[in-house]
Amino acid sequence: MLAALRGAGGVGLVDFVDSCADTTVGLGAVRLVGADVFLPQVVLREPVVAGDAEVVAESFAVFPPVATPVTPQQRVMAWRDWSTARQLARFTGGAPVAPPDEPAAVLGPVDEWARWSVAAAQLSSLAHPGATGPVVEAVAAESMALCRGVVRTLLRRDFATATRLVRWVALLHAMGIQLPVNPVLLVEHVELRCGAETRPLLDLALARHLLGVS
Template identity: 40%
Template sequence: MPFAETSPHEDYTAAVERVAGRALGVLMDVEGTVVPAGFAATDPWAAEPHDRDADLPGLRVLGSDAFAPHVLRGTPLPADQAEAAARAFDLFPPDTLGASPETAWIITWRDWATARTLTRFGLAVDVPLPGDGAQVADATTWQAWSVRMAQLSSLALPGLDGPIHAAARRNADSLARGVVRAMLRRDYRTAARIARWLAFVAADGVAFPLELDPLLRHVRLFGGGSTRTVLDTRIAQHVTAREDS
């Protein structure tokens, strides 16, 4: 029987889900974790034999989120993951050539977050320096602003700080409005990513008019089965719990 060919987009999407599943597995030692059906929690990097290079696009797309569980739990990054991260940057180097200005600055900030996270594990990666974060300085139009912050959710991790984080702290109410809007639109992916920022500012003691735990549970249950979205909710929960422990 012939196999149907897949497009590069489908291959990359599958790679993102695989890498997200492995990262999620690192966080699954907490009782009650909700994950997509069929996902195994044991030994998440010892998957069925396959071409490990096929996962490199997933590492580049997830960026710092691929290593966030080790940041949150204070565990070393396994050598094979560090080597894979280095190969991912070699194969997909930081490049905003041809990207729109809106997309280019997001890419630059995400790569900055990835490089800073890898530095914590002794892996040096050269990336362009990001700008001053002026694109998120004004939260007056909170609808568009909150979507931009969702696109930068991989920066919402302990150990990272800068103008994007300062904007989040100043505008927690806009983040809360944005996550409610996303929930009403049933855009659970965006809701989960904005919730990452709410968890980050909550860990810093910033108050906002929203209960985060019920929201995260709802997104996990109705988020469409995306492993990446589940990972976002688990990271958000761990960011707040980390400060309480």
């Protein structure tokens, strides 16, 4: 995904799963990546390859979503699965997908902004160009809590969480929401400290795209 966003091409989902010694492991990886498997389509407007869409559908068949989420982690996974299923339906002409719950159930009370921001970070795959939906609306309505959360992660040197929250900050900026932080300087600050792991770099690449900076 990161290579594709940088215009360097990338390995399709079919090729990726076929390259795995155990296809179940490959499908599990697709499920973990979630809606970000569709970033080349969302960001670069690339068409969805039929085989890749089938891989995503198969990953849901092998690892079914939790029908009734109860624990905090189940609620996070339910919303991430919803986002993936929604993108799959969008690009394949499928039926609309109903949200799994109320956003407050997964995010928690905003006055507990430290915990709230951790939950928002866990849902960072819902923050992408053109993103809509109940969680996006809930996060967009609480920009101060979001920015407090990202500053807290920087002070704690938790740069993995910071990159996820920066992605939300960039989305809110793209939505025209006034923020108490400079999102471009924030991305540059985190970028110098996040290391070379693929996941944080993907989040920062998407944040840069949302901000319109190279």
